[in-house]
Structure formats: structure tokens, C-alpha cells
Amino acid sequence: MQYITKHYSEAEPLSLVEKNILKEIEKHGMRPEQCIWGTSVCSDEVNNSLDGMSRHFAAPGPFRFGGISGIPFTGKTGxxxxxxxxxxxxxxxxxxxxxxxxxxxxxAGELMREGQAESSTCCGSLVAGLESVKAGNVLMISHDDYQQGQVNKLLIENYEDIKKADNQILKITDIAYHQIKRELTDIVSACIENLGNSPLLLIGGIVINTDADQEDFFEIRDISVFNS
Known part of the structure; x- marks a missing residue:
């Protein structure tokens, strides 16, 4: 765990985070079994470690807002x-x-996936975007690679700060966090009438994926309530 808390001091194992999320839901007068839940995390299958929380909620779940990198590409319609x-x-x-x-x-930025002998990048989208921007390769935003084009655009816009960072992988993860939070909050605010009187709890943080034989972690950073 020390190799994780070195970078994310508030990170906790998912099994503990799950309990804390349930307590947070109940603290706001909500009952998990009467709630649906969704995620806006990267499409990478390693993030399916979050899916165990579905057993506490109504409906199959989760509703998936996030595309690669976790940006909520489903938008207002979603x-x-x-x-x-x-x-x-x-x-x-x-x-x-x-x-x-x-x-x-x-x-930081890699892990050992199940069945593989060599480590691979994670988040692959963010790391690929960073390498592309460093090399001066501008990926045009097109219908057949739209999401990565948006990721690259985000990194280009923040590249001066990225270059100054001691650890660029941690920096691009932080940049992605603020972008996801901003976009998701804007979407909710624009569509608040669609909630009616139903309360909504947004829980933001960093998913920390570990090697295949280890439990994943999560660092909670923000909790917002709408219609409380």
C-alpha cells in the first residue's frame, strides 16, 4: 500500500471505499437499494473492479457515462x-x-494485467495522448477517433503546466480529473430539471489500478449533492 499512498495519501482499498460510499449515501437520507448508480470512468476493463458495488443498488448498473480517459462523452442525452x-x-x-x-x-502509469508477462500503460488513453503531444503529433478530431482527439486537445491546452510537473503522469491524471468533474457538473446543472425531486450524489476521485493480484484503490476528492 505504501507505493500507492506515496502518490495518493488519501487512497483506500475499494472494499473500504465501498462501505464509505454507502455511509455517505445514507447520511444524505438516501437508501442505496432505491438508487440507481452510474460511473464516469475510463472504458478500460480494469475499471470493472468498481462494478461490485452494483449489488447495493437498484437496476443492473452502472450506467456508463465515461469514454476513454473517463470524460463523460454520453453528454446531456446520456x-x-x-x-x-x-x-x-x-x-x-x-x-x-x-x-x-x-x-x-x-x-505510476503502468500495471501488470492478468495473463500478460509485461506491464502495460494505464491510463492508456492519457499516456498515449501525452506521448503524441510531446512528439508534436496533432490528432485531428474525427468521427472514427473522436474521443482520443478530445483527450489530446485537453493535454495540448494544458501542456505548459504538464512540462513543468515533476511527474507528468500524475499531472495529466489530475488534469483529467478536473475536466471530468467540470463537464459532469455542467451536464447535471444543465439537466437538473430531469431529476425532478430526486436527489443526486456525485462522488469524484482517482481510481488507482494495481497489478492483477492486488486490490484496486480509490481516493475520494469531492462529494456534491443535488436536490438534497
Whole structure:
């Protein structure tokens, strides 16, 4: 765990984070079994470690807002659909944030995946974007690679800060976090009427993926409540 808390001092194992999220839901007068839940995290299958929380909520879940890097590419249409699924007299919860791999040797931005002999990048989208921007390769935003084009655009816009960072992988993860939070909050604010009187809890943080034989972690950074 020390190799994780070195970079993310407030990170906790997902099994503990799950309990804390349930307490937070109940603290706001909501009952998990009467809530649907969604995520805005990267499409990478390593993030399926979050899916175990579905057993506490109504409906199969989670509703997936995030594309690669975790940006909520489903947009307003996706949120309106999600809101229309809220149980009568129920509420909703969305867990959001980017992810980062941290291997057992403490290297940020990579991990050992199940069945592989060599480590691979994580978040692959953010790392690929960073390498592309460093090389001066501008990926045009096109219909067949739209999401990565948006990721690259975000990194280009923040490249001066990235260059100054002691650890660029940690920096791009932080940049992605603020972008996801900003976009998701804007979407909710624009579509607040679709919630009716139903409460919504947004829980933001960093998903920390570890080697395949280790438990993943999560560092909670922000909690916001709408219609409380």
C-alpha cells in the first residue's frame, strides 16, 4: 500500500471505499437499494473492479457515462436517459474520475494485467495522448477517433503546466480529473430539471489500478449533492 499512498495519501482499498460510499449515501437520507448508480470512468476493463458495488443498488448498473480517459462523452442525452431510470421515490449516485495504474514497484502509469508477462500503460488513453503531444503529433478530431482527439486537445491546452510537473503522469491524471468533474457538473446543472425531486450524489476521485493480484484503490476528492 505504501507505493500507492506515496502518490495518493488519501487512497483506500475499494472494499473500504465501498462501505464509505454507502455511509455517505445514507447520511444524505438516501437508501442505496432505491438508487440507481452510474460511473464516469475510463472504458478500460480494469475499471470493472468498481462494478461490485452494483449489488447495493437498484437496476443492473452502472450506467456508463465515461469514454476513454473517463470524460463523460454520453453528454446531456446520456444524463437525461439516466435520470429517467431513477426509481419512484428514489435517487441516483454517480462515481467519477480518471484512473491511473501503479505497479507494485511503485511506477505510476503502468500495471501488470492478468495473463500478460509485461506491464502495460494505464491510463492508456492519457499516456498515449501525452506521448503524441510531446512528439508534436496533432490528432485531428474525427468521427472514427473522436474521443482520443478530445483527450489530446485537453493535454495540448494544458501542456505548459504538464512540462513543468515533476511527474507528468500524475499531472495529466489530475488534469483529467478536473475536466471530468467540470463537464459532469455542467451536464447535471444543465439537466437538473430531469431529476425532478430526486436527489443526486456525485462522488469524484482517482481510481488507482494495481497489478492483477492486488486490490484496486480509490481516493475520494469531492462529494456534491443535488436536490438534497
Amino acid at each position: 444524463f437525461r436517459a439516466f435520470a429517467s431510470h431513477i426509481p419512484d421515490d428514489g435517487g441516483a449516485v454517480i462515481v467519477f474520475g480518471p484512473h491511473i495504474g501503479i505497479s507494485k514497484n511503485g511506477t
